Amino acid sequence: xxxxxxxxFADKYSINFNSVVAFFIGVFFALIQFCYFFILEAYVSSRVxxxxxxxxxxxxxxxxxxRLKSNNLLLKLLVASLVLYYITLFFNILIPFEKTSxxxxxxxxxxxxxxxxxxFIYAKKKFSKIKLLFLHENNGFILGVILSFSGVYFxxxxxxxFAPLISFLIVFALLSFSTDKKREQT
Amino acid sequence: xxxxxxxxxxxIKKNELLLFLIGLxxxxxxxxxxxxxxxxxxxxxxAIMLFTLSYFSGISLGYLFSDRLTEKVIIYxxxxxxxxxxxxxxxxxxxxxxxxSVVNERYGGSNLTPELGVVTAYLIIFIILFLGGTSLxxxxxxxxxxxxxxxxxxxxxxxxxxxxxxxxxxxxLSSISHLLMIALYLVIFIIIxxxxxxNKLVLILxxxxxxxxxxxxxQLDKKYSGWFYKQWYGEKKIEKVIYTxxxxxxxxxxxxxxxxxxxxxxxxxxxxxRGSHYNxxxxxxxxxxxxxxxxxxxxxxxxxxxxxxxxxxxxxxxDIVDIDEEVFNTxxxxxxxxxxxxxxxxxxxxxxxxxHYLANSKKKYDxxxxxxxxxYSRQIAMTYTEEFFKVAKSKLNDNGIFSISSLTPLSSRSExxxxxxxxxxxxxxxxxxxxxxxxxxxxxxxKKFDNISKKVLMEKVNHKGKKKIKFLLKYEIDKIVDGVKIxxxxxxxxxxxx
Numbered sequence: 001x002x003x004x005x006x007x008x009f010a011d012k013y014s015i016n017f018n019s020v021v022a023f024f025i026g027v028f029f030a031l032i033q034f035c036y037f038f039i040l041e042a043y044v045s046s047r048v049x050x051x052x053x054x055x056x057x058x059x060x061x062x063x064x065x066x067r068l069k070s071n072n073l074l075l076k077l078l079v080a081s082l083v084l085y086y087i088t089l090f091f092n093i094l095i096p097f098e099k100t101s102x103x104x105x106x107x108x109x110x111x112x113x114x115x116x117x118x119x120f121i122y123a124k125k126k127f128s129k130i131k132l133l134f135l136h137e138n139n140g141f142i143l144g145v146i147l148s149f150s151g152v153y154f155x156x157x158x159x160x161x162f163a164p165l166i167s168f169l170i171v172f173a174l175l176s177f178s179t180d181k182k183r184e185q186t
Numbered sequence: 187x188x189x190x191x192x193x194x195x196x197x198i199k200k201n202e203l204l205l206f207l208i209g210l211x212x213x214x215x216x217x218x219x220x221x222x223x224x225x226x227x228x229x230x231x232x233a234i235m236l237f238t239l240s241y242f243s244g245i246s247l248g249y250l251f252s253d254r255l256t257e258k259v260i261i262y263x264x265x266x267x268x269x270x271x272x273x274x275x276x277x278x279x280x281x282x283x284x285x286x287s288v289v290n291e292r293y294g295g296s297n298l299t300p301e302l303g304v305v306t307a308y309l310i311i312f313i314i315l316f317l318g319g320t321s322l323x324x325x326x327x328x329x330x331x332x333x334x335x336x337x338x339x340x341x342x343x344x345x346x347x348x349x350x351x352x353x354x355x356x357x358x359l360s361s362i363s364h365l366l367m368i369a370l371y372l373v374i375f376i377i378i379x380x381x382x383x384x385n386k387l388v389l390i391l392x393x394x395x396x397x398x399x400x401x402x403x404x405q406l407d408k409k410y411s412g413w414f415y416k417q418w419y420g421e422k423k424i425e426k427v428i429y430t431x432x433x434x435x436x437x438x439x440x441x442x443x444x445x446x447x448x449x450x451x452x453x454x455x456x457x458x459x460r461g462s463h464y465n466x467x468x469x470x471x472x473x474x475x476x477x478x479x480x481x482x483x484x485x486x487x488x489x490x491x492x493x494x495x496x497x498x499x500x501x502x503x504x505d506i507v508d509i510d511e512e513v514f515n516t517x518x519x520x521x522x523x524x525x526x527x528x529x530x531x532x533x534x535x536x537x538x539x540x541x542h543y544l545a546n547s548k549k550k551y552d553x554x555x556x557x558x559x560x561x562y563s564r565q566i567a568m569t570y571t572e573e574f575f576k577v578a579k580s581k582l583n584d585n586g587i588f589s590i591s592s593l594t595p596l597s598s599r600s601e602x603x604x605x606x607x608x609x610x611x612x613x614x615x616x617x618x619x620x621x622x623x624x625x626x627x628x629x630x631x632x633k634k635f636d637n638i639s640k641k642v643l644m645e646k647v648n649h650k651g652k653k654k655i656k657f658l659l660k661y662e663i664d665k666i667v668d669g670v671k672i673x674x675x676x677x678x679x680x681x682x683x684x
Contacts, residue, residue, distance in 0.1 A: 042675055045542035046565040047509060048434040052353060059350045066343040097545035117346075124338045131328035135249040142242045149235050152564070153679025 018126040021174045022136035023143075028078070028167040029116045030144020032085055033058055035160055036109050038152050043092035044101060057106045061113020066121060068114065074122045075175060077115035082168045084108035089160055201330045202344050204381050207374050208323045209348025210355075214371040215320065216241060217356050218275065221364070225437045226278040226311065228454040231563050231682045236308055240315035247316065248324030253332065255325060261383045263322060265391035268375060270318035272399045274311075275368065276406050279414045279454065282307040287417075357434070364432030365403050372396040404430070415441055415451070424449075429520065433512035440520050448520055450490055452513065457559065458490035463524045466591065467492040468649055469620060469627045471555055474589045475500055476646040477632055481552030484581070486540040486569070490517045491525035493555055498530040505549070509565075511537040540569050541577060550583045556590035560602075567678045570606055575613040585632045588614065592626040596666055602681065608667035609674075618643065619658040622651060626658075636660065 036058075040050050065077070088108040092101050120133065127133040144167070151159030220237050227233035255263075274281075290303035331341050359367040379392055408427040415424045422444060429440035439451040443460075450458040471493035475481060483501045485493055488508040498504060508514055514535050518527050527533060536543060540558065556578070561567035568574060578588050590610065592603035596619075603626055611617060614630030618638070621627075629635065640657045647655055658666070673681050 041565065042568060045539040046568065047539050047542070049357070052357060056350065056353055059346055059353065063343050063346045063350065066339050066346065097542050099546070117343075120338055120342060129253065129328075130331045130338060131249045131252045134324075134328055135246055138242060138246045138249060142239065142246065145238055145242060146235075149238075150679075153231075153682060154677060156674075156676040156678060158676070 017174075017178065018123070019132065019136040021171070021178060022123060022127075022133055023140035024167065024170050024174055025119055026137040026140020026142075027144040027147070028140075028164070028171050029119075029137075030141040031148055031167050032081055032112055032164045034145065034148035034152075035085065035164055036088065036105070036112070038148070038156075039089055039092050039160060040102075040105060042156070043096040044105070045097070050102070053102065053106060054109055057109040058113040061110040062117040064110075065114035065117020065119075068118050068121065073118055074115070075172075077118055078168065078171065081112035081115045082164060084111055085164055200381050201334065201341070204326060204378060205330060205341055205345040206348040206351075207378050207381075208326055209345035209350075210352040211348075211371055211374045211378070212320060212323050213349045213352025213356065214367060214374070215271075215323075217360070218364075218368055218371060219271075219315065219319065221432060221437060222275050222278050223311065223315070225454045226282040227308070228562075232308060234563070236312050237315065240312050241320050243316050244320035245324040248321040249328055251321070252325045252328040257382065260322070260325060261379070261385060261388055264375070264379050264382075265388055265395075267318055267322045268372070268392050269395050270314065272395055274314060274318070276399075276403070276410060278311065280410050282311060283414055283417060285310055360432070360434050365400065368403065369400050372400065411439060412441075414454070419449075419456070429516065431512050431516060433510050435510045436513075438510075438512055438516050440516060450513075450517060450521070452559070455559065455562075458492065458517075458521070462490070463492040463495075465622065465649075465651070466625070467496050467524075469622060469625070470557065470589050470591055471553075472496045473620065473627070473647065473649075474553060474587045474629050477587060477629075477634055478552050478585075481586075482549070482583075483553045483555065484544075484549075484551040485555045485557055486544075486578075487556070487558035488514050488517060488535075489557055489559075490521040491527065492521065493557055494527065494530070494533060495525040498526055498532065501532065501553075504530075504533040505536060505551075506533055507536045507538055507540055507543045509537070509539050511535075539565075541574050544577045544581050547581065550581050550586070552583050552586045554578050554582060554586070554588045556588070560593050561678075561681045564678060564682065567673075567681050568675065570609070570673055570681055571678065572609050572613060572672055572674045575610055579613055579631065582631045585634065587632050588628075588630045590628050592628065593624075594626075595624045596621070596626050598624075601670070604667060604670050605673050605681065607663065608670035609672040611663055611667050612672050617660055617663065619663055621656045621658065622649075622654060 037051060037054055040054055044050055085108065088101075088105050091104055092098075095101060119137070123133050123137075124130060147163065148159070151163055219241075220234070223237040224233045227236070285307040286303035288303070289306040293302055327341060327345055331338050334341065355370070356367070359370060376389075376392060376396065379389065383389075408430060411430070412424065412427045415427070425442040425444055427439050428442045428448070429438075431438045436453040441449040441451055443449055445460075447460045449456060471483075471485075475483075475497050480500070480502045483497060483504045485491070485504060485506045486508075488506050491506060491514075494504055494506060506514065514537070517525060522528050544554075556569065558566055558569050561570045575588070582588060588610075590606075592606050594600050594603035596603050596607065607619065607626065607628060610628050610630055616633050616635040617628060617630035618635045619626050619628050620643075638659075640659065643657045644652070644655070649655070671677070671680075
């Protein structure tokens with residue numbers, strides 16, 4: 001009986017843990033996406049076309065990410081997102097309002113967009129119902145939107161420099177913990 | 187060709203088409219509603235946040251209920267959603283005004299609750315958008331994936347493809363007409379409904395309000411906007427809305443005033459009325475030109491371009507820079523009396539973001555006018571920062587002048603004006619301030635300002651309100667702004683929410 005209780009708790013815990021991962025990964029996606037928008041807005045142009053281009057590249061990346069077939073790409077894609085984000089940030093700060101930066105930024109955004117698309121493929125089996133995956137990821141995204149807006153109003157540089165990194169580290173820790181847990185179970 | 191189209195259509199299954207159209211409509215909904223929310227809350231930054239949060243919260247709500255609502259219930263919800271959304275598009279501006287005034291009248295007004303009405307309006311609009319916005323669309327994706335054995339890659343990518351197409355359509359549609367975009371949104375909504383049901387009652391309840399909306403949108407939009415402005419500016423002052431244009435950036439309106447004059451309104455906020463030509467435009471443009479000879483001028487932000495009319499004859503060239511070409515077109519048409527663009531031929535219009543233009547322009551100017559509205563939104567606030575003023579300074583010729591108005595008195599409790607002047611003083615080496623009524627006009631960059639007396643400054647004034655003008659020299663300005671925190675990209679929110 002004790003075993004049953006433990007296993008049911010473990011099952012429940014496992015679901016909750018996956019929800020936490022989905023939630024924080026949603027926060028990370030929102031922060032990185034909105035930080036890209038803010039970089040372009042502050043260091044390239046506030047024209048609406050810039051916003052459209054950024055969103056277009058993000059969605060194309062997302063679309064391709066959903067179609068990726070390889071396994072175990074998530075962490076690599078997340079790291080690539082983060083690295084490219086910082087390259088874009090520093091390039092735009094060092095050479096602001098540069099027309100060619102849009103090409104670099106667009107490519108970086110497209111590649112960063114791969115990870116959210118791929119995440120849904122990666123995480124689908126971890127949830128009993130697909131709606132829970134969507135729900136928790138989107139709730140995290142909402143928190144990320146709130147953090148992005150408040151950050152950019154009251155501590156612009158700090159937000160652009162550190163928020164994506166911090167949220168990435170949380171996601172990284174959660175994913176590592178999840179892998180360790182899996183190994184222990186095996 | 188028809189045959190091949192039919193074959194393609196037959197090949198597309200219902201669920202795929204449904205998700206594609208939902209992705210497309212989510213994008214159109216976003217663009218349409220963010221415009222109207224912005225107008226309702228008069229371009230306040232909170233409006234953008236409110237809409238973004240309601241958009242994504244609505245999506246979460248849809249996910250949550252995706253397996254609890256049957257298809258039959260969803261079908262009956264569609265006409266309800268359509269009606270709520272259409273009513274919101276038309277009435278969001280008067281609705282937010284009514285909520286604000288009623289709540290403020292009954293419960294607000296004290297020091298503790300000065301903004302209670304606005305907060306209530308925000309909350310109610312948020313709830314309506316949260317319940318009646320994106321939630322219906324987001325029900326379908328998890329529902330279909332669950333039904334079709336978890337093929338998440340296929341179905342999610344179809345919805346994303348729809349969003350990509352929607353995003354590509356927006357610039358095309360918005361350049362033609364805002365109504366066309368709403369019409370397409372409604373047509374897609376009806377196709378979505380047709381894919382789900384052939385129930386006549388539901389179809390009628392959806393199609394009839396949609397058709398009525400398309401037929402009467404322009405009249406209703408003008409009517410209720412006019413009602414709002416009458417309440418806001420006074421029944422006697424405003425006659426009606428004579429022109430409306432939705433640009434990708436804002437809603438541009440021209441109001442007919444009672445005294446045969448006109449008022450330019452951008453996203454519900456007054457941009458220009460007659461008085462501005464005689465006071466604001468004189469001080470920001472004509473007065474500083476006294477220190478220059480046949481100058482090259484750059485006007486950042488066009489508004490009515492009354493500044494151009496004031497200095498057009500005494501300038502060698504005028505570059506007018508505005509992010510929104512539609513504002514330029516509207517003012518060119520309705521404010522010829524003030525801007526005289528039809529008579530002048532030394533001006534050029536450049537559709538660009540002010541900071542992007544200045545940073546990339548190879549030209550330098552003798553006079554740069556900052557004629558951009560107050561910093562109530564993020565994009566605009568960026569042109570009030572140390573970073574922006576440095577770029578502007580770098581584009582001035584030797585002894586060139588950067589002219590800008592604080593729009594708030596330096597002596598008021600508000601820190602807005604003081605912080606702006608502190609920022610300017612930290613960037614420019616030579617400067618003076620002219621104070622007239624509630625505004626402070628800052629002129630920076632010209633070395634002459636260092637050794638000039640107030641008497642000489644006053645002699646150059648040619649304005650009927652001369653007696654009310656006061657000047658502040660550099661040492662006086664430095665005292666006023668001593669210890670005041672400057673505005674940078676790091677603290678834009680201080681300015682926006684002040």
